[in-house]
Amino acid sequence: MSQFSKDTICVQGGYTPGNGEPRQIPIVQSTTFKYATGDAMGALFDLKASGYFYSRLQNPTCDTVAKKICELEGGTAAMLTSSGQAASFYSIFNIASCGDHIVSSATIYGGTFNLFAVTMKRMGIEFTFVSPDATEEELNAAFRPNTKAVFGETIANPALTVLDIEKFARVAHAHGVPLIVDNTFATPVNCRPFEWGADIVTHSTTKYMDGHGAAVGGCIVDSGKFNWLAYPDKFPGLCTPDESYHGVTYAKDFGLEGAFITKATAQLMRDFGSVQSPQSAFLLNMGLESLHVRMARHCANAQAVAEFLQGHEKISWVVYPGLKNDKNHELAQKYLPNGSCGVISFGVKGGREAAGRLMEGLKIAAIETHVADARSCCLHPASTTHRQMSDEELLAAGVSADLIRLSCGLEGTNDLIADLAQALENL
Numbered sequence: 001m002s003q004f005s006k007d008t009i010c011v012q013g014g015y016t017p018g019n020g021e022p023r024q025i026p027i028v029q030s031t032t033f034k035y036a037t038g039d040a041m042g043a044l045f046d047l048k049a050s051g052y053f054y055s056r057l058q059n060p061t062c063d064t065v066a067k068k069i070c071e072l073e074g075g076t077a078a079m080l081t082s083s084g085q086a087a088s089f090y091s092i093f094n095i096a097s098c099g100d101h102i103v104s105s106a107t108i109y110g111g112t113f114n115l116f117a118v119t120m121k122r123m124g125i126e127f128t129f130v131s132p133d134a135t136e137e138e139l140n141a142a143f144r145p146n147t148k149a150v151f152g153e154t155i156a157n158p159a160l161t162v163l164d165i166e167k168f169a170r171v172a173h174a175h176g177v178p179l180i181v182d183n184t185f186a187t188p189v190n191c192r193p194f195e196w197g198a199d200i201v202t203h204s205t206t207k208y209m210d211g212h213g214a215a216v217g218g219c220i221v222d223s224g225k226f227n228w229l230a231y232p233d234k235f236p237g238l239c240t241p242d243e244s245y246h247g248v249t250y251a252k253d254f255g256l257e258g259a260f261i262t263k264a265t266a267q268l269m270r271d272f273g274s275v276q277s278p279q280s281a282f283l284l285n286m287g288l289e290s291l292h293v294r295m296a297r298h299c300a301n302a303q304a305v306a307e308f309l310q311g312h313e314k315i316s317w318v319v320y321p322g323l324k325n326d327k328n329h330e331l332a333q334k335y336l337p338n339g340s341c342g343v344i345s346f347g348v349k350g351g352r353e354a355a356g357r358l359m360e361g362l363k364i365a366a367i368e369t370h371v372a373d374a375r376s377c378c379l380h381p382a383s384t385t386h387r388q389m390s391d392e393e394l395l396a397a398g399v400s401a402d403l404i405r406l407s408c409g410l411e412g413t414n415d416l417i418a419d420l421a422q423a424l425e426n427l
């Protein structure tokens with residue numbers, strides 16, 4: 001499929017049925033798979049042969065959908081996970097252990113920040129958070145001898161900063177570590193981080209890829225380009241024998257193109273079991289079939305809404321990379337020339353109280369803890385997710401009291417604008 005455009009891969013990637021086989025991808029709703037001899041199955045357990053034996057490790061439906069996402073990103077191997085959180089965790093834990101260190105952009109999804117700064121810290125992995133605007137000198141200063149990776153989001157949720165992927169990749173590679181990029185908000189339709197030097201890409205497929213608010217899921221894709229074998233001391237898990245698989249050495253036995261995902265599947269899925277169900281993978285694939293069509297509309301709606309809000313007297317500020325005067329517009333033009341995403345953040349004059357009333361006045365966008373859905377939705381952190389915080393505490397957390405995050409869905413552009421106009425009128 002890789003000879004085709006992203007549009008065609010969205011629709012048909014990952015699966016080419018043979019004569020008389022189903023046109024739609026089959027849902028293999030089976031935990032286990034049958035073998036004639038114990039030896040045949042034993043070869044699978046030793047990673048000497050490839051095949052299915054238990055759906056905690058691999059399932060044909062999930063693999064089909066992972067293959068489509070792999071083709072979309074231009075990678076060499078991919079795996080689905082139960083959620084975006086599992087994808088972020090695996091992507092780091094596959095190459096870092098207790099005593100290791102990671103450099104991460106500070107503007108990342110709140111759930112990922114908590115995973116890194118609290119939960120993985122308890123596992124003995126330390127994170128240094130750097131500004132996405134950091135200079136190369138500032139980035140260099142964040143590294144330690146035990147640094148194992150650099151992490152960032154193409155478009156940060158909810159800060160909407162755009163990662164300078166080339167700069168982050170250059171610095172990571174100078175220190176002999178991979179750059180991991182969470183590409184959830186851009187999707188491969190709007191940006192392929194591998195083309196700019198990223199080594200591993202993660203996704204919360206819950207967002208635009210599913211696109212209909214139907215199934216939680218995640219994905220990890222490997223570019224196959226990072227040369228683990230050049231740094232055997234840094235990445236012993238990939239470069240030395242795994243005794244739990246009779247001495248397999250992932251980077252040698254599966255090549256650079258397969259090592260990362262094979263190890264994450266064989267060790268992390270085996271032990272943590274954050275699998276996506278075949279049913280969810282089927283729903284995800286339905287979303288992927290229209291991803292290229294939907295992303296264009298999400299972006300067009302967000303652009304029109306952002307421009308409308310920017311010109312409105314009751315709005316104090318608007319952040320959207322597609323706006324010409326946005327701080328990230330130049331980076332967006334480089335990395336996201338066809339559009340960024342459907343999410344906007346903005347502030348209402350009148351602060352916390354006015355923001356709450358504006359949202360309640362909207363008839364189309366529902367108040368939800370979600371983004372990237374076909375249906376528009378909005379969230380006012382100060383009165384929901386962060387409601388226990390004072391205005392001062394909110395500012396320290398980088399969330400102003402008047403901030404509303406609006407995820408523009410696929411509804412009519414004029415309807416979305418008219419709805420905001422009437423709710424602002426009534427303030």
Ligand SMILES: *Cc1c(COP(=O)(O)O)cnc(C)c1O
Nearest residue numbers: 083084085109157184204206217
């Ligand atoms: C939602 C989100 C996640 C977490 O994904 P879940 O599927 O909710 O676990 C990770 N990264 C980004 C950028 C997200 O928006």
